[in-house]
Amino acid sequence: MRFHPGRTDAGLSNGEAVELTITGLAGGGDGVSRYQGRVVFVPGSAPGDRVRARLTRVTWSWARASLLEVLQPGRDRRPPACPLFGRCGGCQIQHLSPEAQLAFKRQVVADALARIGGLGDVPVADCVPSPAWLGYRNKAQFPAAMVRDGRRWRLAAGIYAPGTHSLVEVNDCPIQHPVNNRVLRETVAVARELGLTAYDEDAGTGVLRHILARVGARTGEAMLVLVTREAELPRARTLVRELGRRLPELTCIAQNVNPRRTNVILGERTRVLAGKPVISERLGRFHFALSPGSFFQVNSAQAEAMCRLAAEQAVPTPGGTVLEVYAGIGTISLFLAERAEMVLGVESHRPAVEDARRNAAANRVGNVRFLAGEAERVLPDLTRSGLSPAAVVLDPPRKGCAPSVLQAVADLRPMRVVYVSCDPATLARDLAILARRGYQAQAVVPLDMFPQTAHVEAVATLTGSP
Known part of the structure; x- marks a missing residue:
């Protein structure tokens, strides 16, 4: 038998476009179909969909494919609320009706x-x-990166694409509380104006690693944590003053220092730059004090x-x-x-x-x-x-x-x-x-x-x- 790179015994190739009917969902939210004896997983598809998809990985028993086109939508499919759905790795089933989810x-x-x-x-x-259904998340952790804008580079923040560390720039996330989205936008804007650079995980250089926003959905108190590579935060006083002016809901602005080359977001040292060290959230009759590192349901x-x-x-x-x-x-x-x-x-x-x-x-x-x-x-x-x-x-x-x-x-x-x-x-x-x-x-x-x-x-x- 002649060996064909990328092909299998059934003649399927990576990169090949196929038509599939989606019959169910896998545990991670991917649509599931069968094709030439294999189970095929198609992210972004819904049960009942008839789709064109491109095979991205083929094994002897299963395959993965990327969605190219919905030829006929299933009854559970709904237009996603976010224009970045499918590119951003935050949501997996935004294209399904509430009942189907x-x-x-x-x-x-x-x-x-x-x-x-x-x-x-x-x-x-x-x-x-x-x-x-939307706007429910009281906490956001947005990685920062330098992105090309024509001939120039500029600081941006957002969410990584699925399975990568490639940044998808986000300005307004539909599942985030509106305050968190506002904190994201204004923080990025002020950081750009002051010339701050984003952390480069390959080179280990740059200043800003993550923007962490947290809000008490029942109290209105908001927190911003700037996660930086080093303790020195350039133009810190101007940064804090301008953020406080643009975001009056902020009751805590803090800096967390994480010098390690790691995927862990927070480092061991946190200092308050302005306001209180905690914000308050209320569940039932109880108030809870939340610090930057506190675990609390989102x-x-x-x-x-x-x-x-x-x-x-x-x-x-x-x-x-x-x-x-x-x-x-x-x-x-x-x-x-x-x-x-x-x-x-x-x-x-x-x-x-x-x-x-x-x-x-x-x-x-x-x-x-x-x-x-x-x-x-x-x-x-x-x-x-x-x-x-x-x-x-x-x-x-x-x-x-x-x-x-x-x-x-x-x-x-x-x-x-x-x-x-x-x-x-x-x-x-x-x-x-x-x-x-x-x-x-x-x-x-x-x-x-x-x-x-x-x-x-x-x-x-x-x-x-x-």
């Missing part, structure tokens, strides 16, 4: 439970829609719904002691404290623990306390101390829980476990482990925390008497 996210959770966890019989509720309205759901599931009848693991700045813990007699939060990141304690004190919540330490170490100590919680709430990062943490939870013998997840795959894996420890998932509720994207949150409720 919610159905897709529910199916992603159900498929993960069945395929990864072997839990296909666990009821999965309809996905809870976000109160806001959709304030949906975050409140998730906290209430987790608290109701963990404490269906008021009273008892509840343990929250991976408590962060205490967001869920304070909602738990409204229903429980006592709440104990465990968090490994010490600055977050200090924030949690300050948030509890500021909100005059006296029946909650926080412990600093790795869950793997703290939970066995709590078991040995005789702690007997009625419920345990788990809110881990995307990687999920270590097996030792899940074993430690089982050793505490709570009657209920509530698992708050941002990744259906690790949720399914961990629920399967807990099932082997005597805890059965009774229901899983997906929540659309990130409309227009393929990401989904979920709250799972487990009961058991191990």
Whole structure:
């Protein structure tokens, strides 16, 4: 057989244009079709679409293709709200109707439970829609770069194209809160006027790495963090004065210094250039102080719904002691404290623990306390101390829980476990482990925390008497 570079045994070539009918969606939001015995993934396509697409990668069993033209749209397709959709890597499913997005996210959770966890019989509720479809993000992290403008180079900021570090310039992102968009535009404009340069990750030169904007959607307070390569910020006083004049909603302007050649956005040093070191956001009756490095859900309205759901599931009848693991700045813990007699939060990141304690004190919540330490170490100590919680709430990062943490939870013998997840795959894996420890998932509720994207949150409720 003669070898043809880029061709396979079925004669498909990279760069070849094909017509496809999209029959479904993959977990990341790509449309799925079949062609000559292969599964073909087509970003930006919708179920029911008939499309022309160009093959970009062909293997023996699957292929990827870029969308060239929609020959006939499926019933779930809608015009995207953003003219940069498909070029920018921020949204994956903005071309789907709200109903289709919610159905897709529910199916992603159900498929993960069945395929990864072997839990296909666990009821999965309809996905809870976000109160806001656009303009919901209270936080933005825009990388900066120098872009060519004719013969000249100018500073720009935006979002990277999918799978690259090529900047797509953004002036107005439809899913961002309007204040964040205004902060982006004015910061770029002032930085250009003052001659600031953007960081070049290849050469390790330049000044401005990222523009981080954060707003309290319920309070109106806004924060700007300029992430720079070095501590020296050229013309800092003029920069701060002009930004304060143009953006009166800014209550905090800070500089974060990150000298490392890394994809991590924030460095270890932050200094306040003007205003307060934190901004305030409100969920329900609680106010939370947010510093530049604080983790806080980007959709304030949906975050409140998730906290209430987790608290109701963990404490269906008021009273008892509840343990929250991976408590962060205490967001869920304070909602738990409204229903429980006592709440104990465990968090490994010490600055977050200090924030949690300050948030509890500021909100005059006296029946909650926080412990600093790795869950793997703290939970066995709590078991040995005789702690007997009625419920345990788990809110881990995307990687999920270590097996030792899940074993430690089982050793505490709570009657209920509530698992708050941002990744259906690790949720399914961990629920399967807990099932082997005597805890059965009774229901899983997906929540659309990130409309227009393929990401989904979920709250799972487990009961058991191990």
